[in-house]
Amino acid sequence: MLIVSCNNSAKENKPTDIVSKVQADTAKFTAAMVDNKRDPSCGMPVAAGIEDTIHYKNKVLGFCSKECRDEFLKDPKKNITAADLKK
């Protein structure tokens, strides 16, 4: 009886913790929220993960990392051509 009650309490507590953590970590930005298909700095598809975003000329650009965002901001006019913007 003791073992059964232990298992029950573990099942009740764990799933809610995991769900809230996953949402906070991964659902920050999604590919659907940005106007570029590729990270213009490294060429990675934004669907693979977005760490940071910026607004540039009424577009929202997603980047896989803060480093890529900083790289873009050094020369946005040139780098925007590599962003593969959605039509």
Ligand SMILES: [Zn+2]
């Ligand atoms: Zn990148």
